[in-house]
Amino acid sequence: MTLDEARARDAADPLRPLRDRFVLPDGVIYLDGNSLGPLPRATLAANRDLVERQWGERLIRSWDEGWMGSPARIGGKIAPWIGADADEVIVTDSTSANLFKLIVAALRRDPARTVVISETGNFPTDLHIAEGAVACVPGGTLRAVPRDALADAIDDRTALVLLSHVHYKTSARFDMAAWTRRAHDAGALILWDLSHSVGAIPVDLNGAGADMAVGCGYKFLNGGPGAPAFLYVAERHQAQLANPISGWMGHARPFAFTDAYEAGAGMERWRAGTPPMLAMAALEAGLDAIADVPIEALATKSAALFDAFAAAGDAIGLKCIAPRDPAERGSHIAFRHPHACAIMAALVERGVIGDFRDPDILRFGLTPLYVGFEDVARAALALAEIVADHRGVAPPGPIA
Amino acid sequence: MTLDEARARDAADPLRPLRDRFVLPDGVIYLDGNSLGPLPRATLAANRDLVERQWGERLIRSWDEGWMGSPARIGGKIAPWIGADADEVIVTDSTSANLFKLIVAALRRDPARTVVISETGNFPTDLHIAEGAVACVPGGTLRAVPRDALADAIDDRTALVLLSHVHYKTSARFDMAAWTRRAHDAGALILWDLSHSVGAIPVDLNGAGADMAVGCGYKFLNGGPGAPAFLYVAERHQAQLANPISGWMGHARPFAFTDAYEAGAGMERWRAGTPPMLAMAALEAGLDAIADVPIEALATKSAALFDAFAAAGDAIGLKCIAPRDPAERGSHIAFRHPHACAIMAALVERGVIGDFRDPDILRFGLTPLYVGFEDVARAALALAEIVADHRGVAPPGPIA
Numbered sequence: 001m002t003l004d005e006a007r008a009r010d011a012a013d014p015l016r017p018l019r020d021r022f023v024l025p026d027g028v029i030y031l032d033g034n035s036l037g038p039l040p041r042a043t044l045a046a047n048r049d050l051v052e053r054q055w056g057e058r059l060i061r062s063w064d065e066g067w068m069g070s071p072a073r074i075g076g077k078i079a080p081w082i083g084a085d086a087d088e089v090i091v092t093d094s095t096s097a098n099l100f101k102l103i104v105a106a107l108r109r110d111p112a113r114t115v116v117i118s119e120t121g122n123f124p125t126d127l128h129i130a131e132g133a134v135a136c137v138p139g140g141t142l143r144a145v146p147r148d149a150l151a152d153a154i155d156d157r158t159a160l161v162l163l164s165h166v167h168y169k170t171s172a173r174f175d176m177a178a179w180t181r182r183a184h185d186a187g188a189l190i191l192w193d194l195s196h197s198v199g200a201i202p203v204d205l206n207g208a209g210a211d212m213a214v215g216c217g218y219k220f221l222n223g224g225p226g227a228p229a230f231l232y233v234a235e236r237h238q239a240q241l242a243n244p245i246s247g248w249m250g251h252a253r254p255f256a257f258t259d260a261y262e263a264g265a266g267m268e269r270w271r272a273g274t275p276p277m278l279a280m281a282a283l284e285a286g287l288d289a290i291a292d293v294p295i296e297a298l299a300t301k302s303a304a305l306f307d308a309f310a311a312a313g314d315a316i317g318l319k320c321i322a323p324r325d326p327a328e329r330g331s332h333i334a335f336r337h338p339h340a341c342a343i344m345a346a347l348v349e350r351g352v353i354g355d356f357r358d359p360d361i362l363r364f365g366l367t368p369l370y371v372g373f374e375d376v377a378r379a380a381l382a383l384a385e386i387v388a389d390h391r392g393v394a395p396p397g398p399i400a
Numbered sequence: 401m402t403l404d405e406a407r408a409r410d411a412a413d414p415l416r417p418l419r420d421r422f423v424l425p426d427g428v429i430y431l432d433g434n435s436l437g438p439l440p441r442a443t444l445a446a447n448r449d450l451v452e453r454q455w456g457e458r459l460i461r462s463w464d465e466g467w468m469g470s471p472a473r474i475g476g477k478i479a480p481w482i483g484a485d486a487d488e489v490i491v492t493d494s495t496s497a498n499l500f501k502l503i504v505a506a507l508r509r510d511p512a513r514t515v516v517i518s519e520t521g522n523f524p525t526d527l528h529i530a531e532g533a534v535a536c537v538p539g540g541t542l543r544a545v546p547r548d549a550l551a552d553a554i555d556d557r558t559a560l561v562l563l564s565h566v567h568y569k570t571s572a573r574f575d576m577a578a579w580t581r582r583a584h585d586a587g588a589l590i591l592w593d594l595s596h597s598v599g600a601i602p603v604d605l606n607g608a609g610a611d612m613a614v615g616c617g618y619k620f621l622n623g624g625p626g627a628p629a630f631l632y633v634a635e636r637h638q639a640q641l642a643n644p645i646s647g648w649m650g651h652a653r654p655f656a657f658t659d660a661y662e663a664g665a666g667m668e669r670w671r672a673g674t675p676p677m678l679a680m681a682a683l684e685a686g687l688d689a690i691a692d693v694p695i696e697a698l699a700t701k702s703a704a705l706f707d708a709f710a711a712a713g714d715a716i717g718l719k720c721i722a723p724r725d726p727a728e729r730g731s732h733i734a735f736r737h738p739h740a741c742a743i744m745a746a747l748v749e750r751g752v753i754g755d756f757r758d759p760d761i762l763r764f765g766l767t768p769l770y771v772g773f774e775d776v777a778r779a780a781l782a783l784a785e786i787v788a789d790h791r792g793v794a795p796p797g798p799i800a
Contacts (some may be wrong), residue, residue: 023452023456023457025456025457025459028459030459032459032460035460036455036459036460036463038455038456038459039451039452039455039456043451044451044452047447047451047678051439051443051444051447051624051682052423052439052444054625055436055438055439055624055625056423056425056438056439057423057425059425059428059430059432059436059438059753060432060435060436060753060755061748061753062625063436063625067625067626093493093494093497093673094493094647094672094673094674095673095674096645096647096648096649096672096673097493097497097645097647097672097673100644100645100647100672104536120659121659122659123648124648124651124654124657124658124659125647125648125649125673127659127660127661128646128647128648128651128661129645129646129647129672131646131660131661132643132644132645132646132661133644135644136504136536136537136644137536138538144659218674224451224455224676224677224678225454225455225462225463225467225674225676225677225678226467226673226674226675226676226677226678226679226680227676228676229673243532244500244532244533244535244536245496245497245500245529245532245645246528246529246531246532247494247496247497247500247525247528247529248496248523248524248525248528249496249525251524251528254524255758256758257524257757257758258524259520259521259522259524259527259544260527260531261527261528261531261532272494272496272497272500272529273493273494273495273496273497273525273626273629274494274495274618274625274626275626276624276625276626276627276628276676276678276679277624277625277626277679278447278624278625278626278676278678278679278682279626279676279677279678279679280626282451282678348461353459353460353461355460357657358655358656358657
């Protein structure tokens with residue numbers, strides 16, 4: 001793809017106008033929205049309103065004027081992106097804390113099922129948190145196995161299967177419906193981490209019959225650095241599962257100030273402490289900024305951007321580790337190269353921001369909301385030049 | 401105290417200029433900073449810098465430019481307010497989540513000690529979270545008893561004594577050194593919830609020999625609605641205690657992306673997920689705005705404001721439930737009245753913002769950073785008129 005061809009494709013792209021909804025710094029090609037989404041222009045006003053009017057002017061009264069209901073309200077705005085009903089999603093805490101809550105809750109469902117099955121090489125916090133969560137339930141055990149051993153590992157002692165829908169390194173995607181069936185066939189629940197898929201590819205939790213999910217607000221939802229995370233529990237499980245981090249905001253009547261905890265109705269019980277409103281408002285603004293954009297159109301353009309980048313990678317001779325079939329991956333592309341760390345540093349130096357993942361992965365987010373074909377073409381040109389500079393150079397030794 | 405006398409006291413008050421550091425809406429006397437501190441003027445610029453430059457322009461690069469270290473850096477700014485060393489405090493999650501982590505950690509220290517002792521009527525989230533935390537440790541039990549039964553309840557099965565330094569309703573303060581000794585004499589640890597004392601009264605955790613503490617950023621530290629909370633662990637315990645919510649940000653090397661969890665050094669292990677940077681930056685700005693203010697001067701003025709309000713309450717015939725001796729209380733005042741709910745609604749209608757606490761408590765924060773003697777005099781005048789309106793009216797029945 002030449003630069004002229006890329007510009008022609010941008011000119012013909014019906015999603016091209018969406019780019020104007022984001023602040024994108026001059027001289028930067030931003031291919032890291034899968035790690036931190038850029039600032040939506042509308043967030044500027046929403047943030048100002050939150051700080052200056054809601055906090056500055058209305059002060060404590062804002063709790064009754066929209067803050068108290070924000071976790072459920074913003075959850076309702078995430079629901080259409082993940083195939084959930086509005087009352088199945090709540091925004092609260094971090095992905096890590098939400099994983100903890102749900103893993104403990106799942107393990108407590110049936111004392112005969114004590115094992116959590118996950119994948120080696122899953123996003124670290126999923127495994128780390130699972131390690132901590134299983135220690136909170138008698139007999140609880142985490143068993144992480146390679147992907148090709150997963151199906152056999154799920155059995156009648158499995159309480160929960162914990163999987164990331166899209167892999168943070170390779171972009172490989174699990175078939176959500178098939179793996180949900182596999183868990184259910186063994187009598188287990190399944191918990192999907194949607195951090196690398198929500199807002200990037202179509203997700204249909206209820207269509208797949210999923211049980212639980214968590215996900216991240218700061219990647220494709222553009223909710224700001226460290227944006228609050230979300231938590232989904234299928235309606236059929238909501239009355240049975242309990243939150244181990246039983247804080248006052250999840251109480252049925254938080255302002256009755258009773259000594260005894262009484263779990264709130266529906267998803268309210270998954271709240272713990274007071275919601276961080278500056279962060280909540282930014283996430284809501286991020287969601288509002290893309291509420292009218294159909295995920296199918298994003299996925300189609302993402303696939304086209306991927307194909308263009310993959311072809312350039314082939315021409316450079318880079319090893320692409322993301323699946324070529326769009327149905328089998330998320331919206332980022334990843335290459336392996338022994339000099340990945342140095343190559344990414346050189347790219348960033350030239351204003352092409354992707355990221356390096358230990359030990360040898362170059363990762364580029366191809367977020368169709370604001371990434372265009374010319375961006376991909378320019379990034380590929382820079383990549384080709386930098387890779388050429390590293391040709392014939394011995395790979396670095398292992399990092400001490 | 402007449403209005404003229406109050407104005408004269410304000411004119412003579414050396415802390416009076418601090419008021420200009422805060423945004424205070426016209427027509428409002430704000431006596432609820434013990435629930436939500438007002439907006440510091442400097443936070444406006446800090447928030448803009450975070451959103452527009454750090455997020456908007458620097459994007460992902462900001463993680464290396466200050467965001468990753470923010471929990472420890474901001475913790476270090478809280479340390480002088482609580483008598484801790486800078487490396488004993490970290491800012492992360494909510495007070496609720498931090499209570500959960502520390503209670504579980506304390507219970508795991510010695511399997512022979514399975515009981516958490518707390519006070520009935522403690523702030524609800526402390527009891528609710530303790531209820532959830534004890535269920536995560538074999539044999540874990542929460543025993544909440546009235547204050548006068550606390551000393552006898554602490555024994556050789558006590559793992560942890562969990563107390564709020566200042567009571568959220570009555571303002572009554574525990575003698576931190578004496579109760580820490582009482583816990584230690586029985587071989588137990590003590591965890592102080594400082595939410596209603598940090599920034600309001602002198603706190604000396606290390607002077608008292610305390611073990612653990614948590615506290616809130618959105619009250620007297622003016623960190624914004626739902627500001628991140630903090631967590632303190634005395635240096636001597638840091639290597640032994642483990643965080644049950646073992647998320648990737650608490651890992652020794654978060655970006656090594658290893659499958660196995662390895663607890664970070666010092667306080668880093670108490671982190672869980674990605675810090676919410678909009679909220680973190682506002683808390684840091686709140687702390688910076690008062691970093692030069694000596695807590696002793698605040699406490700002295702707070703006591704004078706209290707005495708003025710208490711005298712007005714006496715004249716009105718209100719029953720003050722806060723201790724009269726400043727050494728025995730925090731910085732808010734509280735009265736009981738059968739019509740408390742209606743009285744507070746009428747006060748708020750007139751621009752005097754305090755709060756009502758179920759079932760019959762009127763609570764007023766007397767935060768000396770921005771509350772003056774004229775504010776107290778005017779609030780007392782409005783209160784006198786409204787209470788007079790309720791004289792002879794039958795008290796409401798219990799709320800259904």
